[in-house]
Every structure is written in structure tokens, then in C-alpha cells.
Amino acid sequence: MASFKKDGNVWRVQVARRGVRLSGSFPTKKAAEAWAVERENEIMKGTYSGAGSRTVADLFDEYAKRVSDGKAGGQWERTRFKAFKKNFPDLAAKLLTETNSHDWGLWRDERLQTVSAGTLIREANLFSAAFHMARREWKWIDKSPMTDMRRPKEPQARDRRISANEEGRLTLALGYAPGNAPETISARVALIVQFAIETAARASEITGLTWDRVHERHFHLDKTKTGVARDVAMSARAREIIEEVRAVTGTQQTVFEVPSASLDALFRKAKKRCGIEDLHFHDTRHEAITRLAKKIDVLDLARMVGHRDLRMLQVYYNESAHDMAAKLG
Template identity: 50%
Template sequence: MKAGTVLRDWNLITHALNIAKNEWKWLLENPIKEVKRPKEPPHRERRIEQDEIDRLLFALGYEYTEEPETISARVGAALIFAIETAMRTGEIASLTWTYVDIEKRVAHLPMTKNSFARNVPLSSEAIRIIEQLKSVNESAESVFNLRTSQIDALLRKAKGRAMIEDLHFHDTRAEAITRLAKKVDILTLARISGHRDMRPASNLLQRKY
């Protein structure tokens, strides 16, 4: 289990025990009060270089000027879309045409990881990808017509062919937030990325540009 997962569970349990003690009076003391809290994991500094993006897109068979008709090519489109929008893998896979407004240049996410809906502004590049996908996927309910398992599996294979190590699809989110930080203030950045806690967004602002 990753350190970040342990810490999230730790914080949740601590909060629940504090409520049981302070509000419900079920406990005299928080039983884990004196237990040493796990250390915060080091912040990941991985940036995605343009050369790596180009190699991955080549390995996935994605072409900027061609319709992404294959599953692999659509994973390539999803990769670029993620870097443009800071959307998570699951959010991209579950995005439906109903919630994409090309005229207003926004994608609405009715359900996200933190259970809050949010609107994601779409850049010109993101709109270009949406337009590409309309010609091959408009009859499908979802925009990318992909499952998260397909994205993970095909990206893993593409990394091997492109000889790229230590790269995960989730790194696209951090890369997107780092790029967006050059254009918007931190409150706007948090609204776009869906961070309810400002600390993760603040940590990303400290990454090297």
C-alpha cells in the first residue's frame, strides 16, 4: 500500500475517532492519539518532456491530422487531453457527449473522485481532440469510448516500445497543473483541477518549470 493511501486512511480514522470522542462521547480518549503518524511521502517531481509525448504518441499510433479510429490511438488522444485539462483517468474515460459544450468550451464533470462536480475549461487543443473524436465516436455514449483498464494497459505497452521509464498516466495531471499554474491564480487552478485541499496544488506550484 502506498504511503499516500496510508495517510489518507489515517486521517479519516483519526477524524472519525475524534468525532466519537468529542461529539458523541463514546470514547474517553482517541486511541491512536499517541501513535506516531506516518511520514508524508516525498513529492513527485516527474515532468513529462515533449520528446516523451511524441514517442508515446508514435507508439500508440496517434496522429494529429488523422482520426483516432483505433483504441490505441484514442489512448494517445486521451494522453494529450489529460495534459490540456488536468482531468483524471477515470474522469476522461467516463466523460460523455452530454456534458461537453464545445461552444462554451467546457466539460462538466457531474461526479469526481472527491464527490464534487466541477467544470473544466477546454483549451483550443482540447477542443481539437473533441472534434477529432466526434467523427469516430459520436454514436458512442462516452467521448473517448475507453475504459480505464484499457488506458492503463495500452499506455504501459507504449512506454515499453518508446523505452520510457517511471511514467504513469496520473503524471499527466501534475504536468497539466504545473503548466496551468503559469496562466491562472491558485484559486482558479484549484477549481479547474478539483482540489478541495489547497496543499496539493501548492506543492505542484513549487515544481521546476
Template identity: 45%
Template sequence: MATIRKRGNGWRAEVYRNGRRRSKTFHTKAQAQSWALQVEVELDDLQMGRIPADKSVRDLLQRYLREVSPGKRGERWERLRLEALCRDDPLATVPLRELSAQTISSWRDRRLRQVSPATVLREWNLLSNAFNIGLREWGWVAENPMTRVRKPATPAARDRRLTQDEIDQLVMVSGYTDKKPPTTLTARVGATMLFAIETAMRAGEIASLTWAHVHAERRYVHLPMTKNGKPRDVPLSRRALDLIERMKPLTGEHESNIVFGLSPRQIDALFRKIKKKTSIEDLHFHDTRREALSRLAMKFDVMDLAKISGHRDLRILQNVYYAPKVDDLVSRLD
């Protein structure tokens, strides 16, 4: 039975049915009543094992976007992926009552012809989570069909590193020079790349770094939020500190200013543009992280390295981001 109560400036709906409880707050009483009625039907369907006849995969994914994605750190990525699927892929039109392992395998094979296995695996995990919520919380599917389908093979870990010649090419094309502050956005990307190689920071972390979190006197920067949801302190080499200091005349007026004055999108787009003007192939900005960690591994043990990089799983650090050159290993033998 549903209970609708006035709470502050809104209306709170509470539904308790078949041993399950749901609640949500709305701006109007009518919205609360409508939601409560929908939930009662869903809980009855869940209890009886019924799948809604009028729902498709698109309906499930759109509800996931409305109710689950908001507030997640990966919300933008989830929205882009799911909106594209709902718009472009035949999977979206499949009624949930007809959803099967064959439907999912057909989607998998289509995507593998369009994008890399790594991309398909990321989309796979997102879809699987949506189906799990549809199963456990909404009663919209009888099972997660992805559990009965073979995943694409996990691709080999990337081991691309930058050579000094490539670094020099990219810096030259960007227009960055140590002789003057980087006044253009392209030159700032050159400085950002060099900073990434010194610190192993991700593009998004560099793009969100403000002057308030730069502790030059103690030679470190503080990252209050990172990919794994935990804060992190990153030590600065003298070169990294010098790169930051060169930004001060341009962005250092207020503590809230972004140090390098670039967004993640600008870093990505301009780095691609710079790379196209060189002879360099198969290189992503994120490869600077592997280059940095491989260099830092010559100075720090694995536990210190994990603290710098923020890795909680040492296997990922070892297999994905640590790619020592054999010449470096040989030089350490004697």
C-alpha cells in the same frame, strides 16, 4: 423498544433505546424484526461499555462494506482494499475485544514492507474511519486504536513531469497521429494523454466526458461530477478542441456517447502497456495533470488555475501539482 410499521411495499423498524434512535426499512417484517433485535443488543452493549465477544475486525469491516461504503464515490476502492485485508491480513482475525495499539502497529509495519507509505496512509484513513463508526455508532470497539499509533511519515510530494521527448515517444508507440482519427483503443489513449496535458483533467473525468457536455462553440467542457463532488467547467485550448473534434467520426453519433470511448481501467491498463514499450521510467498517467497545471501556470494566476483544476485547497495545488522548471522561472525574470 422497537417499533415495526408497514410502509409502502416494505417494513420500517425504529429503535429508541438509552437516548439513541435508529431506523431502517426492509423488504420483509422478519428482516425488520431481526435487525431491530440486533440493534437493541448493540445499544445496550454501547450503554454498558461492552464489546461483542463474537466479533472480529473482519466482522466490523464487512459490516462497514455493507452499510457505509455503498453510494460513496470511492466505494469500489474501499471494497477492493477491505476485501483484500479481510482475505489476506492477520488483522482481520483479531477479536475486537483484543484489538490494541500493538495490533495496529504490527499491521502498519507489515503493510510498509509490502506497499508504499502513501498507500499505507490511504488504507490507514479508511481503517480509522471504520473503527470510528464501530465506536460511535455500533458500540463494537471501546476506542479507535489507531489514535494511539504513529502514522507512517508522509512521503515527499511527487514532482514528476513529462519531457517533450517522452510525450513524443508515448504518442508514437500508441499509434496516434493527427492525420487520421484514432480507431484503435491504444491510439485513443495517446489522444487522451495529449488531451489531459492540455486540460489538466483526471483520467476518470476524461473517461466520463460525454458529447452532451462538450460546448465546442464556446470552447469548454462541463464536468457535472468531479472528485471533490462539485461540477466544473474546463476551458479548451485550440489543441484540446482539435483532439475532441478528431473523435467525432468515431463516437459523436449520440450525445450520451463517451467522447474518447475509454473507461478509466482501459486508460490505466493501456497507458501502462504503452509505457512498457518505451524507455520511460517512473511515470503515471496522473502525472499529466501536474504537467498540464505547470504549463497552465505560465498563463493563469493561482485562483484561475484552481478553478480549472477544481482544487479547493490551494496548498495541494501548489505543493503537489505545480512543479515549474527552473529554466521557465528564469525566462520570466527578464
């Protein structure tokens, strides 16, 4: 017997017959009922083949469960799948055997009305990975419907750096005062910004850093964006920051005791109060790598920041021609 449930803008249906369990998402209850009747008849007649009855939503749910859950960026992937099913219920409800590059071209065009080309490309890469998994390993489909979808041109890499003036204004706006214990989350966010500039660590790596992975002159990251663990050397200032927060959070599990959501929200608010435009937290990585490149060898730098491809350092190294000229004399 099939069961139906309204979930936002879609109807979810589950079918359980003779040990076969299926689920689907549809824009209307009528469409869900028709699908359920057809699947139940196939199961009872013994003609159900499996792959032909799965929807795009089924694929994304399966991928999230079997692949995303084991990845460092799994939460981002699950969020993207959830948003897709909510915003594109008709496409989510389409059978895998019926969706094609035309459907995804329409998705691309509509999505580009609200997001940047970079965001679209990241989402397309995720969805494409799910389709290729379904083709290569799960044998659900013979071809990915996104293979022939035209993708927008890769956007030019950001070269935004943080000036000393901006760093100081953010520190003040976040309520941090040198010499005072960083009792508030806001004050610790200010220290996270400074720590990121000193170490080139990513936001998620810093907020997830635990005391057991902090050593005298370096800290260890076992959960990184690339999935490869690494050790990160600490400058004198980075070690000072660690000691400043130790007095407040030393008995807690994480070093800074700042949830990722709080870091994002407080950074955005402080930036707005300061009137600083076009600045992302990830720009601290550009600033850090540019500064560190003046102090350590390129191979050491690549190892420290987790870049296996040295060409990636060129993306983050954003020294200005004016400053380069000063070195030439």
C-alpha cells in the same frame, strides 16, 4: 442454524436466530463454529448485545455498504477492504472489542514490506475512517484501535513532469497519427494523455466523461474525486481532440470509449516500450497545472482543476528553477 462457507483463505459464517442476523470471517472452520455457537447461545439466552460480536471484517463490510457505495472513490475503497480480508485473515477475523494498536502496528510493519509509505497512509486513513464511524455513529466501539498506531512519515510530493519528447514517444507507441481517425482504443489513449495535459482532468474524470456534458468551450464534471462538481475550460487543442474522437465515438455514451482498466494497461505498456521510467498517468496533472499556471490567474486555475485550498497548487506546480530564471532575464 449457522451456515459456513470457505472463501479463499477464510471461513465465512452466517447466524440467523430470532430475527438477529450476524456474519463473521475466520481463518479456520473450527474458529468459525466456536464463534457461531457462542453467538447463538447469546441470542437464545437474550444476552446478545450486538457490538461485542462483530469482527473487523464485519465493520469493513458494513462501511463499504453504507459509506463507500455513495462515494466517488467507492470502488477503490471496496478493493482495499477486499484485499485486506484476503491478505490479513487473522486480523480481519478479530473481534472489534479485542483488536488494538499493537495489532495494527504489526499490520503496518508487514504492509510496508510490499507497499510505499504513501500507499500505507492512504489505507490507514480509510481503515481509521471506518473505525471512527463505528465509534461516533454506530456505537459499536468506544475507541478506534488505530488511534495510537504510529504512522510513517508522509512521502515527499512528486514533482515529475512529462517532457515534449516523452509525450511524442508515447503518442507514437500508442499508434496515434495526427490526421487519422482514432479508431483503436490505443489511439484514443494517446489522445486522453494529450487531453489530460491540456485540461488537468484526472483519468477517471476523462474516461467517465459523457457527450451530454461536453459544451463548446468547456465540459462539466459531476463526478469528481472530491465530490464537488466543476466546469473545465478547454484550450483550442482540447477542443480539437474532442472533434477528433467525435467522428468515431459520437454516437456512444462516453467521449473516449476507453474503460479505466484499458487506459491503465495500455499506458503502462506504451511507457515500457518507450523505455520511460518513473512516470504515472497522474503526472499529466502536474504537467498540466504547471503549463496552465503560465496562462491563467491562480484563482481561475484553482477553480478549473478543483482545488479549494490554493496550497494544493504548490504540490502540482513543478516549474524548474532553470525555467524560472529564464523569465527573470
